[in-house]
Amino acid sequence: xxxxxxxxxxxxxxxxxxxxxxxxxxxxxxxxxxxxxxxxxxxxxxxxxxxxxxxxxxxxxxxxxxxxxxxxxxxxxxxxxxxxxxxxxxxxxxxxxxxxxxxxxxxxxxx
Amino acid sequence: xxxxxxxxxxxxxxxxxxxxxxxxxxxxxxxxxxxxxxxxxxxxxxxxxxxxxxxxxxxxxxxxxxxxxxxxxxxxxxxxxxxxxxxxxxxxxxxxxxxxxxxxxxxxxxxx
Numbered sequence: 386x387x388x389x390x391x392x393x394x395x396x397x398x399x400x401x402x403x404x405x406x407x408x409x410x411x412x413x414x415x416x417x418x419x420x421x422x423x424x425x426x427x428x429x430x431x432x433x434x435x436x437x438x439x440x441x442x443x444x445x446x447x448x449x450x451x452x453x454x455x456x457x458x459x460x461x462x463x464x465x466x467x468x469x470x471x472x473x474x475x476x477x478x479x480x481x482x483x484x485x486x487x488x489x490x491x492x493x494x495x496x
Numbered sequence: 497x498x499x500x501x502x503x504x505x506x507x508x509x510x511x512x513x514x515x516x517x518x519x520x521x522x523x524x525x526x527x528x529x530x531x532x533x534x535x536x537x538x539x540x541x542x543x544x545x546x547x548x549x550x551x552x553x554x555x556x557x558x559x560x561x562x563x564x565x566x567x568x569x570x571x572x573x574x575x576x577x578x579x580x581x582x583x584x585x586x587x588x589x590x591x592x593x594x595x596x597x598x599x600x601x602x603x604x605x606x607x608x
Contacts, residue, residue, distance in 0.1 A: 429537065
């Protein structure tokens with residue numbers, strides 16, 4: 386398949402380790418934040434979301450942290466697996482559900 | 497889910513193209529995004545109940561339609577080389593809340 390991102394920041398982690406992917410968002414009025422995973426040749430796949438009235442939300446093996454003071458979002462993946470290798474995008478939205486996507490981070494899981 | 501057609505398309509500069517999307521059943525909102533290679537998706541426009549509900553920074557030669565049967569189209573006139581990108585359709589039920597958009601796999605458009 387085609388590469389989603391050729392010159393993206395890359396995070397390399399050992400299989401089984403935890404991964405932390407960071408994102409700075411731009412609009413202090415954004416009230417909804419989402420993390421998407423995108424594999425080569427595919428569209429973005431929803432991972433987890435969080436509203437601005439929360440600072441932490443947990444899913445299965447994933448946690449999203451929101452720091453509104455510094456407009457920062459992070460995605461933590463526990464026990465990273467080879468299938469987690471992909472490009473990860475954060476997105477912010479305000480009410481109308483128009484998403485503004487970040488530039489993306491490529492996650493490489495090393496065996 | 498959301499299905500898009502065709503998966504790949506090659507067009508010549510100046511031509512017109514229509515991309516199609518079939519939304520998830522019951523979703524009343526569809527958005528289109530353009531994703532250039534190596535970048536995040538950029539919002540083109542959103543349709544809610546067959547009317548344009550918001551638009552990004554794209555010229556009028558990008559237009560769309562949403563139909564009552566959960567399908568929609570993105571039309572691009574007078575294609576330019578920079579229009580080469582992955583075009584993503586995403587559907588949602590506006591007001592649904594925490595589940596956000598479901599994206600299709602996209603149409604890869606190459607303009608030569």
